[in-house]
Amino acid sequence: MTLTDPAAATTAPHHPGGSGPVRGDGTTTRTRARRRWRAVRWVVGLVLLGAFVTLLLALLRPPSSDTRYAPDAAGPDGGRAVAQVLGRHGVHVTYTRSAEKAASLARAGTTLAVLPGDSYGDDLSDADLDLLAGTHADLALIGPSDASLASLAPELTWGWGGGYVTTSTAQCADPDARAAGSVTSTGGGFLPSGSATAGTVTTCFPPDGAEAGTGSYAVVDGARRVAVLDDAAILTNAHLAEAGNAALVLRMLGRHTELVWLVPEADRAADATDDTGTFSLLPDGAGAVAVWLLVVAVVAVVWRGRRLGPLVAEDLPVVVRASEATRGRGRLYRAGGSRGHAAAGLRASTAARLAARLGVPAGATPDSLVDAVARATGRPTADVHGLLYGPPPPDDAALLTLARRLDDLESEVRP
Amino acid sequence: MILTWRALALAGVLTVAVLVAPTAATVLVAAVVVVGACAVDVALAASPRDVVLAREVLPAAVRLGGTARSVLTLRNGSPRTLHGVVRDAWVPSAGADDNRHPLALPAGEAVRAATRLVPTRRGDRQAGAVTVRALGPLRLAGRQASLPVRGRLRVLPEFASRKHLPSRLARLRELDGRATVQVRGEGTEFDSLREYVIGDDVRSIDWRATARRGDVVVRTWRPERDRRVVVVLDTSRTSAARVGDQPRLDAGIEAALLLAALASHAGDRVDVLAYDRTVRARVRGASGTRLLPALAEALATVEPELVEADWAGLVGQVRALVSQRALVVLVTTLDPAAVETGLLPVVGPLAARHQVLVASVADPELDALRTARDSSADVYDAAAAERVGLERAAVAGILRQRGPEVVEAGPDELAPRVADTYLALKAAGRL
Numbered sequence: 082m083t084l085t086d087p088a089a090a091t092t093a094p095h096h097p098g099g100s101g102p103v104r105g106d107g108t109t110t111r112t113r114a115r116r117r118w119r120a121v122r123w124v125v126g127l128v129l130l131g132a133f134v135t136l137l138l139a140l141l142r143p144p145s146s147d148t149r150y151a152p153d154a155a156g157p158d159g160g161r162a163v164a165q166v167l168g169r170h171g172v173h174v175t176y177t178r179s180a181e182k183a184a185s186l187a188r189a190g191t192t193l194a195v196l197p198g199d200s201y202g203d204d205l206s207d208a209d210l211d212l213l214a215g216t217h218a219d220l221a222l223i224g225p226s227d228a229s230l231a232s233l234a235p236e237l238t239w240g241w242g243g244g245y246v247t248t249s250t251a252q253c254a255d256p257d258a259r260a261a262g263s264v265t266s267t268g269g270g271f272l273p274s275g276s277a278t279a280g281t282v283t284t285c286f287p288p289d290g291a292e293a294g295t296g297s298y299a300v301v302d303g304a305r306r307v308a309v310l311d312d313a314a315i316l317t318n319a320h321l322a323e324a325g326n327a328a329l330v331l332r333m334l335g336r337h338t339e340l341v342w343l344v345p346e347a348d349r350a351a352d353a354t355d356d357t358g359t360f361s362l363l364p365d366g367a368g369a370v371a372v373w374l375l376v377v378a379v380v381a382v383v384w385r386g387r388r389l390g391p392l393v394a395e396d397l398p399v400v401v402r403a404s405e406a407t408r409g410r411g412r413l414y415r416a417g418g419s420r421g422h423a424a425a426g427l428r429a430s431t432a433a434r435l436a437a438r439l440g441v442p443a444g445a446t447p448d449s450l451v452d453a454v455a456r457a458t459g460r461p462t463a464d465v466h467g468l469l470y471g472p473p474p475p476d477d478a479a480l481l482t483l484a485r486r487l488d489d490l491e492s493e494v495r496p
Numbered sequence: 497m498i499l500t501w502r503a504l505a506l507a508g509v510l511t512v513a514v515l516v517a518p519t520a521a522t523v524l525v526a527a528v529v530v531v532g533a534c535a536v537d538v539a540l541a542a543s544p545r546d547v548v549l550a551r552e553v554l555p556a557a558v559r560l561g562g563t564a565r566s567v568l569t570l571r572n573g574s575p576r577t578l579h580g581v582v583r584d585a586w587v588p589s590a591g592a593d594d595n596r597h598p599l600a601l602p603a604g605e606a607v608r609a610a611t612r613l614v615p616t617r618r619g620d621r622q623a624g625a626v627t628v629r630a631l632g633p634l635r636l637a638g639r640q641a642s643l644p645v646r647g648r649l650r651v652l653p654e655f656a657s658r659k660h661l662p663s664r665l666a667r668l669r670e671l672d673g674r675a676t677v678q679v680r681g682e683g684t685e686f687d688s689l690r691e692y693v694i695g696d697d698v699r700s701i702d703w704r705a706t707a708r709r710g711d712v713v714v715r716t717w718r719p720e721r722d723r724r725v726v727v728v729l730d731t732s733r734t735s736a737a738r739v740g741d742q743p744r745l746d747a748g749i750e751a752a753l754l755l756a757a758l759a760s761h762a763g764d765r766v767d768v769l770a771y772d773r774t775v776r777a778r779v780r781g782a783s784g785t786r787l788l789p790a791l792a793e794a795l796a797t798v799e800p801e802l803v804e805a806d807w808a809g810l811v812g813q814v815r816a817l818v819s820q821r822a823l824v825v826l827v828t829t830l831d832p833a834a835v836e837t838g839l840l841p842v843v844g845p846l847a848a849r850h851q852v853l854v855a856s857v858a859d860p861e862l863d864a865l866r867t868a869r870d871s872s873a874d875v876y877d878a879a880a881a882e883r884v885g886l887e888r889a890a891v892a893g894i895l896r897q898r899g900p901e902v903v904e905a906g907p908d909e910l911a912p913r914v915a916d917t918y919l920a921l922k923a924a925g926r927l
Contacts, residue, residue: 098552098553098555098556098557098647098648098649098650099550099551099552099553099556099566099567099646099647099648100550100551100645100646100647101550102548102549102550102569102571103548103549103550103643103644103645104545104546104547104548104549104573105545105546105641105643106545106641106642106643106644108545365518366518366519367518369514369518369519369520369522369523370514370515370518372520372523373510373511373514373522373523373526373527374511376507376523376526376527376530377504377507377508377511380499380503380504380507380530381504383498383499383503384498384499384500384501384503384504387497387498387499387640389581389583389596389627389629389640390583390585390624390625390626390627390640390642391585391624391625391627391642392624393585393586393587393588393622393623393624393625394587395587395588395589398617398736398738398743398799398800399736399737399738399743399800399802400738401736401737401738402737402738402739402861403737403738403739403744403859403861404859404861404862404865405737406884407862407865407877407880407881407884408865408877408880410880410883410884411865411873411876411877411878411879411880411881412876412877413880414876414879414880415872415873415876422879422883423875423876423879423880424879426879426880426882426883426886427875427878427879427882429882429886430882430883430885430886433886433889477872477875478872480872480875480876481869481871481872481875484869484875484878484879485869488869
């Protein structure tokens with residue numbers, strides 16, 4: 082809405098270059114807000130759409146991790162296939178990476194599966210192992226480390242077989258092993274250790290060429306049942322379907338309806354000590370000061386960011402110089418090495434100027450011009466002829482010399 | 497909404513409090529203080545949209561190199577006192593350097609703010625929006641609005657070549673009967689008889705009148721008057737290229753203005769036409785003191801157009817403008833390609849009816865290129881410049897064979913050279 086002051090309009094004289102009284106720019110807070118909304122609504126819409134699509138993808142995609150042997154890892158070395166089959170048969174799988182949590186969940190009547198963590202060495206600290214050893218749950222040790230084996234299944238030691246993939250058959254009375262029939266394994270197998278009470282240890286699936294009594298799978302029946310499998314690859318998505326792997330693993334883990342699935346986190350202990358990293362060197366309250374400095378920076382940005390009105394655009398005139406075409410022609414001569422053309426141009430215009438100065442008519446023969454120039458300068462005729470009508474210069478230096486000598490010749494004829 | 501440096505200073509002062517007690521609560525309180533103070537200031541500032549604005553440009557038209565003033569009248573229509581600043585924005589070439597004016601305007605009062613304009617380009621220079629920034633009572637923050645207010649400054653051609661006018665007028669008087677040195681010949685007409693004074697050419701003695709009067713009487717002569725002069729400015733693409741620090745067209749306008757001033761003093765009738773494919777400006781029938789202002793006004797807004805000139809149409813325009821014999825001055829450039837395809841085919845018939853003068857704006861930079869000898873690259877450029885010079889000379893030669901006079905000069909010399917050629921043609925009676 083443009084308001085015009087009627088009193089001012091009638092009294093103000095007419096000025097051709099100016100404008101009468103103007104009040105406001107015809108906008109209100111409402112129209113300005115609407116205009117701004119119209120300007121940004123596509124951007125806002127796109128951002129919202131992008132956020133919605135991202136959210137949708139995140140929700141629709143089944144949770145999957147990259148952790149080896151994890152029940153939610155869908156990769157070749159993950160364990161999702163086993164976990165899903167177990168879940169379908171009524172086994173509730175609780176996945177954890179913390180030994181403390183696993184120990185607290187592992188009550189009697191549950192199965193505690195301990196799998197290898199990220200590191201190939203000792204995944205579990207001694208304290209963790211003590212915690213796990215103190216639980217009453219049935220244990221399923223799959224691919225145990227030396228420390229785990231010694232702590233959780235002291236009745237067993239490592240055998241000396243394997244190293245390559247072997248398919249071995251169950252050669253024992255364990256019902257789980259008999260149901261599986263045969264399994265693939267690259268592990269070394271287990272042997273009863275000296276501390277084992279006779280009759281409590283059953284070993285199955287002896288690897289090829291291993292010592293008698295060795296087995297890739299062993300069961301220790303004691304206060305609780307401890308089933309040990311030497312190769313964790315058996316339960317991965319990649320190898321589960323081979324031989325009788327699936328049967329063995331499912332029976333191992335599915336003895337109870339509650340399964341605690343522990344994949345120890347190797348760096349957890351290290352993280353705890355690293356918590357006071359670089360930032361621990363800063364004094365207390367540094368974060369608050371940093372936030373405040375950010376506020377100050379925002380104030381400075383708003384102060385400097387708003388200019389006093391928009392720039393006024395100028396309709397610019399042509400800025401190409403008239404000599405550009407000539408310079409371009411010179412560059413073409415140079416790029417093409419056209420010394421002949423260049424020299425001819427220099428000679429022709431020098432000849433034209435000399436002829437005009439000496440009164441030689443435009444249509445005269447070269448010889449008459451050469452004679453006239455030779456007379457005027459006292460130079461030999463051959464010299465003048467060579468300058469004005471000689472062969473093209475062989476190189477750039479010769480061209481430069483020719484140009485300077487033509488200048489000299491012209492200056493000598495100057496009246 | 498805008499913030500001032502005071503808002504930053506407030507935030508800076510509160511930094512001390514945050515440093516003394518670096519807790520989240522302190523930061524929150526300090527932020528609330530800054531935001532709250534700014535919000536209160538914005539709320540209490542006068543509304544810039546309640547300002548009644550008017551813009552005058554005094555004078556509305558100024559010659560290039562002159563100065564004008566853009567006067568803003570602001571009346572505070574809001575109920576609060578307006579503290580702040582106003583910016584009178586113009587395009588850069590209007591030369592409004594000092595265009596920010598502080599304001600302290602009580603409610604209902606009015607004030608004028610004058611901005612000096614020193615335009616640097618010919619043509620209509622447009623004003624931009626007027627930006628009013630109103631600060632709150634704490635001067636921490638405020639409101640700002642850019643309000644569209646029309647404004648225009650017409651910048652007329654500089655007519656720097658008017659410095660050549662006195663000497664050419666003196667030459668014109670020499671041609672005229674008022675001077676003692678008599679010029680007699682074709683193209684002059686009998687003026688009057690007067691007594692012989694020593695120094696007069698004895699051939700101009702009128703023996704019959706001498707016998708009648710008993711005293712030696714000479715005839716005096718004066719150049720022909722009331723001839724028609726048509727100046728045609730070529731505004732096509734070739735006039736857009738820059739020569740020196742201005743487009744070719746501006747040098748042509750200088751030449752047209754000087755020639756028009758001279759010819760109108762000499763008693764000839766001057767028509768000016770700016771043409772490429774259509775008529776861009778036309779001045780006809782103006783004479784005496786009205787001619788130059790009319791020309792300046794008409795040529796002020798003529799800009800080069802990036803189109804090829806339609807020379808056949810131009811000849812039609814000239815034919816429509818004058819029927820009798822006239823001096824037709826074509827202000828263009830001798831670009832060999834453009835001349836061969838455009839001007840050459842039509843110049844012969846035109847020259848048969850009229851005296852044609854082709855005035856071409858040469859490029860002084862070519863001379864600099866021609867004489868450079870510092871490196872082999874320079875020599876190639878020099879060879880190219882020589883070639884271009886030869887081609888232009890050849891085109892000029894071909895044009896002269898068809899009848900027209902050809903004048904080629906740099907942007908500063910073109911106007912006096914055209915004037916001299918006009919005087920020479922007039923003296924020779926070839927108009």
